[in-house]
Amino acid sequence: MLLVWTGNLSVGVKEFDDDHKRLLRMINELGAAIRAAGAHGPVEEEEIEITLHRLENYTQYHCAREEELMAKTRFPDIEDHRREHQFFFATIAEMSQRFRGSTDPRHATELMQFMYDWLTNHIYVTDMKYASHLHANGIF
Numbered sequence: 001m002l003l004v005w006t007g008n009l010s011v012g013v014k015e016f017d018d019d020h021k022r023l024l025r026m027i028n029e030l031g032a033a034i035r036a037a038g039a040h041g042p043v044e045e046e047e048i049e050i051t052l053h054r055l056e057n058y059t060q061y062h063c064a065r066e067e068e069l070m071a072k073t074r075f076p077d078i079e080d081h082r083r084e085h086q087f088f089f090a091t092i093a094e095m096s097q098r099f100r101g102s103t104d105p106r107h108a109t110e111l112m113q114f115m116y117d118w119l120t121n122h123i124y125v126t127d128m129k130y131a132s133h134l135h136a137n138g139i140f
């Protein structure tokens, strides 16, 4: 399964759409690394680790920039939004620990599936809420 960004995921703010596209691409890369490890064994597990780390870092960077812009433009729902980001990072930290402590490839796949579900749902439901507010502030 290859994940692709489609227009209905657009929040109408270019830099964040670009980030979301990039994050989906990175989740695909993680999926590829997991499949490779399943086929070839432990060497590729390092690849999973590297890909996962990159994905976590970029998500953190992305969420921080969303929060910064929401704060700067005094977006009223910022606290709820921030709480969702925090929930995501807490869950990822917990799941990664489980994944790192096991050789069962299902843990990595679960982690990837969670990231994908959370990300698309968060974009559709929560990120979408800042769209009109940022547009009203001249940010597209």
Ligand SMILES: [Fe+2]
Residues within 6 Å of the ligand: 063, 066, 081, 085, 122, 126, 127
């Ligand atoms: Fe967000």
Ligand SMILES: [Fe+2]
Residues within 6 Å of the ligand: 016, 020, 062, 066, 123, 127
């Ligand atoms: Fe986002």
